Each structure stands twice: as C-alpha cells, then as structure tokens.
Amino acid sequence: MTNRFLAGLAALALTFVCLVYGSPCAAQEPADPAAWAAEVEKHAPSQPTAALNGAPPRQALVFSLATGYQHSVTPYVDKVLQTLAQKSGAFAVTISRDIEDLTTEKLASCDLLVLNNTCSxxxxxxxxxxxxxxxxxxxxxxxxxxxxxxxxxEQGLLDFVRGGKGLVVIHGAPTLLNNSAEFTRMVGGAFDYHPPCQQVTVRVVEPDHPLVAAxxxxxxxxxxxxxxxxGAYDDGDFLPLLAFDTANVNDPEGRFAAAQRYAAWIRPYGAGRVFFCSPGHVPDVYTHPALLRFVLDGMQYAAGDLRCADTK
Structure with a gap:
C-alpha cells in the first residue's frame, strides 16, 4: 500500500471513531479533580521568572464567559491561573463572566486581561x-x-491593550470576536478549524527565547x-514560540500539514503586549511543569514585567 493510501485510511478510521465514540479526548475532565488540583499546585512555579522587587502583584482579570461552545476545561483553567498567581505571588486574579467587567472604566484598574476560552x-x-x-x-x-x-x-478592549496593558488569549478565546478584523489582528489570527482532539506534539520554534526556557x-x-x-495569521505578524508537529496530526480534511501551524506566539500591539497559548483543551496538560511555567512567563510578558524580544 502507498503511504498516501495508509494516511487516508488512518484519517477515515479516526473520523469513524470520533463519530461513534467521540473524540480521543472525550474523557476531558479529571476523574479526581482534587488530585488534579494537587498536581497543579505541586508543579506550579513558586517564584516568577521576573522578580517583583517589592512591587505589588499585578491585577489580572480572567474573563471566562462563552456563549458558543462550552469548553469543559474552562473552570480548570480558572483554577490554574489562580494557582499560578497565588503560588508565585506575581498576580492577583479576579474571575469574571460578566461583560460589564470589560468596560473601559472597569479595565482601568487592571494590568492584564486573560481571555479563557471565550467562544462566541x-x-x-x-x-x-x-x-x-x-x-x-x-x-x-x-x-x-x-x-x-x-x-x-470592543474598542475599549483594543484601547486597553494598545494603551500599554497586557492580553493573554487561551485556546478557544480568539473566537470572542472572530470576524473582527482589528481584534483578530491584535490577537494574531482568526480561528479557522481544528482536526479532532488527539495526541499532539508541540516543539520550540525559537530555542533561545526566554519564554520557551521551560x-x-x-x-x-x-x-x-x-x-x-x-486571516491575520497568514500575515505572520507575530513572534512564534511553539509549533505543532504537523506530520503526526490526523486531519480528515487533509489541510493541517499544508502549512506551518503555530501553537503559541507573542506580539506587541501599540504600547501593549499579547500572548496566545493554544494548549489546551484537556485539563491534564496543565499538570505539566513546563506548560505551567510557560503560561506564567507569558502572563508576565504580557503584563510588561518579563522583557524580551517580541518581533521577528
């Protein structure tokens, strides 16, 4: 059999499994949430990479409302962010699902906005x-x-970042305003599609960049x-940090391997900073020490405390 035939057969098999049994990531929530939380607490960094030097913790607003697809990982991401903030001492986190907290007046007291799977x-x-x-x-x-x-x-959100504040965008969050040209330009791209949930490998793009030290x-x-x-992703106007190993992704549509698929990047926007992190859809990934450090470092970059190159 040819490699092409085998690849097609594998894609068909994956599609069948997903249709009949659900995706390979169907068991998305931890069997023991308390044990999961203990693992996150254990592996979360105890110190931020960028020392605060006596400065108070940065104020981070985590917005976790979805009106479209409801990611089951969302409350777990909330817990991860709270744990990272409390254990490192770098942030004070407030969780919100109210759009009134995104007004210009409310955002004025924040240093960082985190969009957590805000699917429309x-x-x-x-x-x-x-x-x-x-x-x-x-x-x-x-x-x-x-x-x-x-x-x-929308304008208030754009002005918040452009004026010098930080934005962290996690997994499905770009779809908040997926058809807005300016919002997706700020984020670095508009969501297109995804192959079925499966085991993936992401590799470092910029080996010497401080944000990928983990x-x-x-x-x-x-x-x-x-x-x-x-959309804006095709312009490549961001600094890629992590990329999917496209050769090992099963995609029934056959499009995934046709282009470089980045899993994380950073970019400046006006006087502010944006950090996008695609991982992850399943809570278990957040027990990985490297990802926990990466997310905390990305938050510190976006908040302006971890200074590093963010353009090509």
Missing part, C-alpha cells in the same frame, strides 16, 4: 452581541443600541485540539 456562537462570532441579545439586563436596548454597545466594548528539556506531548488560524 454561530457564524456571527460576536460574544458581546450574544450577551446583549440574550441577557435580560439589556432587553430594553434597541438593535442599534446593542450594536453601539458591542462596538464600544521546554528546553524536550517537546510537549499531550492531548489537544490542534487549532488552525486564518
């Missing part, structure tokens, strides 16, 4: 409008007023949805 609904891909149309607090607004309010929230012992092998991006 349908083809429109606008989480703000989803909430403004479904939440009874906004029932008195006209359609035009909802559009204006959504635009104001992975110098070797690549990260874990279960995930390997995300693909479009």
């Amino acid at each position: 609904a349908g083809e429109r891909r606008n989480l703000f409008l989803d909430v403004l149309e479904s939440d009874s607090r906004y029932s008195s607004l006209s359609d035009a007023e909802r559009q204006q309010r959504s635009a104001a929230l 992975f110098r012992a070797g690549p990260l092998v874990y279960e995930d949805e390997p995300y693909c991006f479009k």
Whole structure:
C-alpha cells in the first residue's frame, strides 16, 4: 500500500471513531479533580521568572464567559491561573463572566486581561452581541443600541491593550470576536478549524527565547485540539514560540500539514503586549511543569514585567 493510501485510511478510521465514540479526548475532565488540583499546585512555579522587587502583584482579570461552545476545561483553567498567581505571588486574579467587567472604566484598574476560552456562537462570532441579545439586563436596548454597545466594548478592549496593558488569549478565546478584523489582528489570527482532539506534539520554534526556557528539556506531548488560524495569521505578524508537529496530526480534511501551524506566539500591539497559548483543551496538560511555567512567563510578558524580544 502507498503511504498516501495508509494516511487516508488512518484519517477515515479516526473520523469513524470520533463519530461513534467521540473524540480521543472525550474523557476531558479529571476523574479526581482534587488530585488534579494537587498536581497543579505541586508543579506550579513558586517564584516568577521576573522578580517583583517589592512591587505589588499585578491585577489580572480572567474573563471566562462563552456563549458558543462550552469548553469543559474552562473552570480548570480558572483554577490554574489562580494557582499560578497565588503560588508565585506575581498576580492577583479576579474571575469574571460578566461583560460589564470589560468596560473601559472597569479595565482601568487592571494590568492584564486573560481571555479563557471565550467562544462566541454561530457564524456571527460576536460574544458581546450574544450577551446583549440574550441577557435580560439589556432587553430594553434597541438593535442599534446593542450594536453601539458591542462596538464600544470592543474598542475599549483594543484601547486597553494598545494603551500599554497586557492580553493573554487561551485556546478557544480568539473566537470572542472572530470576524473582527482589528481584534483578530491584535490577537494574531482568526480561528479557522481544528482536526479532532488527539495526541499532539508541540516543539520550540525559537530555542533561545526566554519564554520557551521551560521546554528546553524536550517537546510537549499531550492531548489537544490542534487549532488552525486564518486571516491575520497568514500575515505572520507575530513572534512564534511553539509549533505543532504537523506530520503526526490526523486531519480528515487533509489541510493541517499544508502549512506551518503555530501553537503559541507573542506580539506587541501599540504600547501593549499579547500572548496566545493554544494548549489546551484537556485539563491534564496543565499538570505539566513546563506548560505551567510557560503560561506564567507569558502572563508576565504580557503584563510588561518579563522583557524580551517580541518581533521577528
């Protein structure tokens, strides 16, 4: 048999398994959440890479609302971020699922905004409008007023980062405003699609970059949805840090290996900074010491405390 035939057969088999039994990552939540939390606590860094030198912890707002696909990993990511903040002392974390916390006035007290799997609904891909149309607090607004309010929230988010603050974007979070040209340019790309959840390998792109120091012992092998991006992603206007090993990804659509697929990157936006981290879809990956260090370092970069090159 030819390699091409075998690859096609493997893709068909994977599709069948996913349709009948669910994806290979179907058992997405830990069997013992308390034991999982203990592992995260054990492996989370006890010190930040960039010392605070007596400065107070940075204020981080973690926004974890989804109106579309509900990632079961979302509350686990909340717990990870709280653990990283508390154990390292680098951040004070507030968790929110209220768009009112994203107003310009509320964001003014924050140093860092983390978007945690903020998936929007349908083809429109606008989480703000989803909430403004479904939440009874906004029932008195006209359609035009909802559009204006959504635009104001988006502009406030852009201004927050452009003005010198930080943004961390985790896994499915780019779909918050996936059809917004400026938001996706700030993030570094718009979500396109992903092959089924499966075991993947991500490797370091910039071996000497300080943000990937945690992975110098070797690549990260874990279960995930390997995300693909479009739009601003094709411009490559970011500094890639991690990339998927495309040769070993089973993709029924056959598109994944056609391009370089980055799993993490950083980029400046105005006077601010953006850190995107694709891992991960399954809570178990967050027990990996290297990923915990990587996420904390990425947060410190975005907050402006860990200074490093962020352009090609």
